[in-house]
Amino acid sequence: MSLTSDDTILAFKAGRAFRTDGTNTVVPDPTKGAIIIERGEDELLHFLWKNRTTNQADEDLILFPTDASFVRVPQSDGRVYVLKFSSSNQRHFFWMQDASSQRDEEFIYHINKILEIPGYIPVWNTRPSSSQPEASTSSQAASSSAPAGQPSQEQLDQLRSLVNQMSGGAATPEPELSLTDILTPAVLTPLFTSHPDLIPSLFPQLPPDLPSPPSAEVLSDIIASPQFRSAVVTFDRALRTGMLAGLVRQLGLPEEAGTGAEAFLRAIAEQARREGGESMDTD
Incomplete structure (x- = not known):
């Protein structure tokens, strides 16, 4: 083998x-x-x-x-x-x-x-x-310098320019935002230390065998684990393929929130802004 x-x-x-x-x-x-x-x-x-x-x-x-x-x-x-x-x-x-x-x-x-x-x-x-x-x-x-049989960087740039001209000058689209770019230890860990009030709200979603309530250090270990990263990849893929249409409706989000990570995050932020404004009006 x-x-x-x-x-x-x-x-x-x-x-x-x-x-x-x-x-x-x-x-x-x-x-x-x-x-x-x-x-x-x-x-x-x-x-x-x-x-x-x-x-x-x-x-x-x-x-x-x-x-x-x-x-x-x-x-x-x-x-x-x-x-x-x-x-x-x-x-x-x-x-x-x-x-x-x-x-x-x-x-x-x-x-x-x-x-x-x-x-x-x-x-x-x-x-x-x-x-x-x-x-x-x-x-x-x-x-x-390029290896033998391989195009140089200058040749590649010229090729891209020609393709761009043939397509009417359309710019190459930026890569789509991914949840794996956002839900990283570098981004999430500071949130647990600067906003400890987030931890109790996360606790019901965590495995039942964790200490109650979990510490910021325990949460940091979770988000650095391969299991968490794999779950993020799976969730991101489901968003891109439209498999979460039912979930976004249950969350009270518009259907377009289920078309990708950026649309989902924008809808979540808009919902939070709207609900925050309503709670302030009732005070």
Whole structure:
């Protein structure tokens, strides 16, 4: 069975490494492995570590744009890297297992672009180096000049201009707003600390096994969890496909509120403004 699939975006040989308890020392594990990034059936981005001997995925981490980065561990002597998250203290260590370090930086460049830009697809440099004709170098991949057989940025800009002229000068539409851009730990966490009165109103919607009432720290852990992020993705997708028409009507919102995240949020804000004004009139 192959390590990769049709959903694989990037893959390279890498082993895991583990921090020694009570120290900052990271020790590489000799088990042969591979880092694989792929788009799962849930349409989320998955960071997998697979054992190359058993073909089993021993780690499966869900990634969200701008929430993680893959960087070299400066204190290490070898080719050791860490996957770290801005929304939590998670740290996952890996070491490069390819015999040559020729393509290390190229892999790291692309993996961080995938973590940074939704929908990013790596374009690999195919130009040979002088020392190893079969391998490409990171400096070539990161340079502004295009690889052989690939259009340059200037050529792409010219193509976009021509397409724009042929379509009557219509501008390229801005990407649609997504709930995943808004319901992030960076946005929500400050609300819990600056507006503690929100917590009691959220409590009835939370799992019953949480402390009563939950603290701001507990809520922060919830919104940083893969389960919450997956629920946000599902809700956003349902909004875009019109599956929540019945829900928006039950909420007293206009039907167009069920056509996308921006329309939904605008309708919620208008409803809150209207109800706030009515309550002030009755005081």
